[in-house]
Every structure is written in structure tokens, then in C-alpha cells.
Amino acid sequence: MADRTTDDNTVSSQPQKTIEDFDPPQKPKRNKYAFACAILASMTSILLGYDIGVMSGAAIYIKDDLKISDVEVEVLLGILNLYSLIGSAAAGRTSDWVGRRYTIVLAGAIFFVGALLMGFATNYAFLMFGRFVAGIGVGYALMIAPVYTAEVSPASSRGFLTSFPEVFINAGILLGYVSNYAFSKLPKHLGWRLMLGVGAIPSIFLAVGVLAMPESPRWLVMQGRLGDATRVLDKTSDSKEESMLRLADIKEAAGIPEHCTDDVVQVPKRSQGQDVWKELLLHPTPAVRHILICVVGIHFFQQASGIDAVVLYSPRIFKKAGITNSDKILLCTVAVGFVKTVFILVATFFVDKVGRRPLLLASVAGMILSLTGLGLGLTIIDQNHERILWAIVLCLTMVLLYVAFFSIGMGPITWVYSSEIFPLKLRAQGCSIGVATNRVVSGVLSMTFISLYKAITIGGAFFLYAAIASVAWVFFFTMLPETHGRTLEDMEVLFGKFHKWRKANALLKQKKNASHGDGNTNNGQVQLGTRGQVN
Template structure:
């Protein structure tokens, strides 16, 4: 193992053993405004998913009234966008390796734009489903590409802050969807839901224009042999030219290119189009890659299996069950969910690089377990009483807010940060696309089954089930996910392969510190 990583040298200037460095408090990152601007533009694709989630929570009430459809069709309509997005996320990995990360962002916005227009003008249920099919493909592309691009353009010490942006924009989109619901709720039902869904085309237009100012990912440029272009991008997104050169050297090494090769010379090696990835990722993975894949797919599965989509998509129905009947009051309380969720994710972005991924993740999931259990208890009590139970209603509303807040300070953003930073360079696009596919498949299954599940085992029973899944996820995260803060994504594999390696490293660190202390004492004597 090298004595230190390249960015340790560039930032600290002091030799440091990487095993020990993993557990030292990271230095305060120096923000790069250009990298932040690029990340914001790329992550605007996530607004598209967030807006659809938020707007459908209220729009489905008006769709059901206007089109006269039952609960089964409503939950299928609500959840199928997640299933359709599997197509986009499945294609996005190879597409982004072929045409680049930046143009994949453009493609995502263009597809969603068409889908939003189709949904807005849909004359019937079948046409509406077709519009959601098109929009879902665009969402799938965006969910995969935004965290990949952001992770690849971010300096190491700012990576947690910047790669949490996709989740920030998902939450902003959800809030915009809730606001749209309230704004158009005064229209007649047949107009209300069409305006709610159709106006989602606006973010896609802004995205398509703004992306022209983005540079291509430097890591993708290196994979294509465009070293000079990659260096110019790194110069703009690094704290100094020295750091940019060291980042470039790390990327070259990860791509199998000699460090001493002139940056203006195109390597003779064949440009990467994603060939051989599935063999290295699935058929014959190394122990480290296998562990990385399990961790990435696991965190994506548990993010959705713990029921967050049921809380967000069906929050008006949850509040209806809790005893709130007025549509205006339902949508206002639902807007409060959006505000709390957005504030919590903004707070989380500033703590990811300070406290680390593991600590926030485990705290977040523990809070979700608590809130889900309390919500289940409150809903069960309300369901068992004919008369209103004011304290139980207050408990339900409070626990919904707690649940989305705990989700947003940890599990929500860390899922995307973690899975986008742990894969090796060659495997990153396809690996992240697999994670997104698991995420969307699980999300679709949860959102399309919630109403039926609530009828089968009661709404309280459904949330008891989600609480149990969240508890299992806490054990999985504690066992399988090492801390990744402060390590370059080119040197991430060393943390994986032995499932308790970070604990071994911590023991070495403590022993080393103890040895240093004994040595200092002896010198004093």
C-alpha cells in the first residue's frame, strides 16, 4: 500500500499512512465554485424525479376523481414510473461510456420533457400511462448520470458535499411538486392534474440550456485518451494546479495509463466504450469488487424497502387515515412534509464531509425505525377507535415529519454519495446503473403495493413492516459499509474485500497512536 494518496500530499503536504489517514479527522475542504456550479447543473436531472414524486401525491386524488378509476389503477399509475425508469438506468451506463456524461444529462432532460408534455395533454388513462413510460426512461437516465458525473468532477474533500446534491434536488423537486399541487388545486379536476403534471417540462428545458456550460467529466476524458482536455477540466475544479496534476496522475493510474505520459499525447490504447465491464463486475469480480457491488446494491435496496416512497407519495392518504378530511388541509400538511424534508437534506450536505458517511447513516436509520414504529402505533390506535383521538392524530403527523427528516439527513443522500464513489473507474458507470435499477425496482414495488398492503394488513401493519425492514438495514449497514470519507475514489478498493477491514484498521490506528504516545513519554523522560 502506498504511504499516502496523491490528494493527501496535495492538501496536507505531510506524509501520512493511508490506513491511519482514513480515521483522522478530515481537513476542512476548500470549496471550488466552478465544481459546485457544474454539480448543480448535473444534479438538476434529479428535480425531475422529485417533482413527479411530489406532484403525484396530490394529482392522483384529482386523477381518480376525473377519470373514475379505482385504487389499484392509481397505485399502478403512481408506481410504474419507477419501473419504467429501469430502462433508462439500464441504458444510461453504456450510453454515458459511449457519448460521455454531459450529453447523457442532455438526453435525460429531453426524454423527460417529452414525457411531461404527453402526461399534461393525456385524454385518458392509457395515454397517461404512455406519458409516464416516456418520462420514466428520462428519470432513469438522470438518476444514474447525475451522481456519477458529480463524483467524477468533485475534489476528494468536497465529494460528500457535492455528491449529496442529487438528493438535495430530489427533495427540492418534491417540494415543488407539493407547491404545484396546492397552486392548481382550485382548478376543476380535469384541468388540475393536467397542469400539475405538464408543468414538469419546465425544469427539463432549463436543464437542456444550462448543461451547455458544463465541462465533460475528467475521468471519462482520460478513458477516451483526451488527457489534455482532462487536465484543463481538473485545473478548473481543483484548489490548485498541483492538486489538479496529482488528481490526473491518480486517474491515469486507475485507467492503466503511464503517469509520465505527456498530457497532450493521446495514448495508443483503445478508447474505453465500456467493454469487458460485466465480466469484471459480475462474472469474475475480485473480492473487493464483489463487496463493493453487494454494498451498493444493498444500500439502494434498503433505501426504498424501508418505505419512504409510501410516506411521500401517499402522505395525503396517510393524513386522511389520521383524521384530516379537507383537501386544502391535506395539501397544506403535505407541503409541510416537503419543507421539512428539504431543510433536513440541506443540513445533511454540510455534515457528510465533517462527520462521515457511517455515523450519519446509522443515526438516520435508527431514527427512521423509531418514527416508523410510532407512526404505526398511532395509525393502529386511530383505526381501532371510531371517535377521533387527537393525540394519536398529532403523533401521526409528527412521526411522518420525523421520518422524512431522519431519512434526509442520512439514508437519502448517502445512498447516492456512497454508491457513486466506491466503484473503480472502469466499472463505475455500469455499477451505478445497477444500483439505480435496484433502487427503482424496489421503489416501484413499494409504491405499487402500498394501498393493497394497507387493505390486507391495515395501514398500521404496513408501517410496522417497514420498521422491521429498516431495522434489518441498520444491521446490514453496520456490518457491510466501511467509512469512505477523505479517500480518493481511485484508492477506494483498499477498504473493501474484507468485510470488517475498517475495524482492523481502527485497531492498527489505536496501536500506532499508543506507540507514538509511549515514544513521546520516553523522550520526555
């Protein structure tokens, strides 16, 4: 009993611990202000999604009404992607000139005009002009939405918030499919014009809603408006400390001395977009070269693995699979849009928990299997004159699986990854290169799909896409480091090693474990030194 009393006294002499002392640091609550900004900016992407979805069904009626050939249908569906290159190329300079926010407004206004032109088109040439105008608006929207979202997002939810553009692309595709079905009962000459013209309505609300958003804090710093940037960072950060750290990182990247606290300062010329293209393309550092290869590669493979062929030509695919009723075909396309949208929502909640690489690699592996299954099913149907019910079910299932796997990784992570790894002063132009790659490949694929499947059979076309997806998996596994939990300004530590990036990643993990051992968890995030070195 004496010993026990001694033990009790010993225990009682120590500070009493509470349950909270044994709990891990709590994850910061979702920043509602940053959340609202990300939603408003990302809704601009609904314009591209709607155009993709609505054109897949409208093309059926346009072909019959305007009496155009299959080649003209291919060009009509795919040319918007090439037109969007003009918008994405101009968006980088425009966003540095007038700001991210007004660039989003401009994207909505241009698409509004394009949608009206397409809706009132009287012939093929008029329709193509409308596609040209709408394509410029789409290019602006594709480049600026992920850039703005990444720049206002706190590190704890950057992956979640920067996946929103892909969410709204999918929502737009679903709305386009629903519009096809809703207007399919109208007279042929009126139905497709309403399908296309209705796309002007959301662009009005988007342009007005964006005016309620703050400007990007990184753009404000680039203009020397430190006071405005600080106020935005205070609202969009999880804590005052994070806001100060983010401001310090951005000031260093912009070449502003850390001790400078004036509301308005003179920014060194090097941060005003001078020689950006030279630093990106002519004399890049090893880190920038690695980043550029990763961004071009991920955008190339996102489109080259066949997503636009499935989404744009799904009515033809289902018809080739043996579904002949037009109402059933359009309902199947609605199912594709629904599945694609549901699974993109699943992805947004896991991108900051699981990480970029695991989701991306699992997504591409699933795409390879589903493309192979779709190619097999279509080949069997193509070589048999009798209706084979199980093969039809296989094709429909594989299409749904393909868009589901695409949505959980390849779709959103392409935009998340490319918007977060470029250094500040190269980000707008670097992302525009990624978008340009994306749109060129999408345009080429969209404008050659019918010719391709006529040359190598429709099953052979999907076997080809499966082979490309296999190459993509190897590229991603080899070249792309994990960026989850890293600050935007300190990405360079993971890049520049190319396929040997794992050594830098291991060093970061060691530093993180050491900080935990010292009791300095810093909310579980690794603090890197300036210029990408580990402290």
C-alpha cells in the same frame, strides 16, 4: 538575573515562531467552479422529485376524473420507477459513449417529452405512455447526476457535492406538493393536467444550463484526451498538486502510463468499457464483490424502508389519520416536503465533517423509531371510531420526523456512497445496477402499498417498514466502511474484507498518524499506494 539573561539569549537565538506555526493546516476553500458544476448536474434530479411530489396529489383528481380503481392508481404511481430501469440501464453505456454531459442533456429532453404527453393525456392508456417516456428520462438522470458530480469533485468536498442530487430530489418533491396546492382550485379535468405538464418547464432550462458545464475529467481520460482532462482538473481541484495527483490516479486506472504527457493518447482497449459486466458480475474481485453488495444493499434498504409510501401516499396517510379536509391534507403534504428539503440541506453540510457511517446509522435509527410511532398512532386511530386528537398529532409528527431522519442520512448518503466506491471503469455500469435496484424496490413498494395496508392494516404496514429498517441498520453497521477522506481511485483498500474491513481501516489510521508524526500531513489525507495498498 544572570540565569534569566542566559535564558532570554537562548530563546532569542532560536527562530521566532508565529501564531500560524501553531495553527492546524487550513481547510481548502470551497472550489466554486466544482460547486457550480455539481449544482447544474444535480438539478437534473429535480425531475424525479417533481414527479413524485406532484403525482401524490394529482392521483386524487385523476382517480375521480378518469374513473380508475385503486389498483390502477397504484400502478400509475409506481410504474414510473420500473420504466426508469430502461433509462438507467442505457445510461451507463450512453455516458461512456457520448460523455456524462450530453447524457444529462438527453435525460432532460426525454423527460420534457414525457411531461408534455402526461399533461395532454386524454385517457388512462395515454397517461401511462407519458409515464413510460418520463420514466426513461428519470432513469437517465438518476444514474448520471451522482456519477458526474463525484468525478468533478475535489476530495475535500466530494461528500458535500455528491449529496446535491438528493437535495434537488427533495426540492422537486416540495415543488410538486406546492403545484398540487396551487392548481387544486381549478376544474378537476384541468387541474391535474397542469400539475403534470408544468414539469416540462424546468427540463428546458436544465438541458441548456448543462451545456455550460465541462465534461467529466475521468471520461476525457478514458477517451485519451489528457490535455482536456488536465484543464478540467486544474479548475475543479483545490490545488495544482491535487490536480496532478488526481490525473495520475485516473491515468493508472485507465491503463495509461504515468510518464505519458501527450494531449491525446491511445487508450488501452480495456478502459473502453470492454468486459465491464463480466468484471462486475461474473468474475469480480473480492473488493468489487464487496462494493457491489454494499451498493445493492444500500439502494435496496433506502426504498424498502418505506420512503415512497410516505411521500407518494401522504394524502391517504393523513386521511387515514383523521384529517378529512382536502385543503388541510394538501397543506400537510407541503409541510412534509418543506421538512424533507430543510433537513437534506442540513445533511449536506455535515457529510464531509461527520462522515458517512455516523450520519447513516443515526438516520436509520431515527427512522425505526418514527415508523414505529406512526404505526402505533395509525393502529390506535384505526381501532377507535371516535376522533382522537393526540393520535392525529402523533401521526403527523411521526411523518415529519421520519422524512427528517431520512433526509439527514439515508437519502443523500445512498447516492454519495454508491457514486464514490466503484473503480473508474466499473463506475457507470456499477451505479446503474444500484439505480436499477432502487427503482425496482421503489416500484414494487409504490404499486403494492394500498393492497398491503388493506391486507395487514395501515399501522401494520408501517410496523413492517420499521422491521425492514432495523435489518438495514445491522447491515450498514456490519458491511459499510467509512469512506470519508479517501480518494476515489483508492477505495479498494477498504473493500474486499466484508465484515472484517475494520482491520484495513485501523491500518489506514496508523499510517495517517505516522504521516502526522513525520510532519507530512498532506492536508490530513491518507495517501494510498497504487492498486489500493498503503504506502
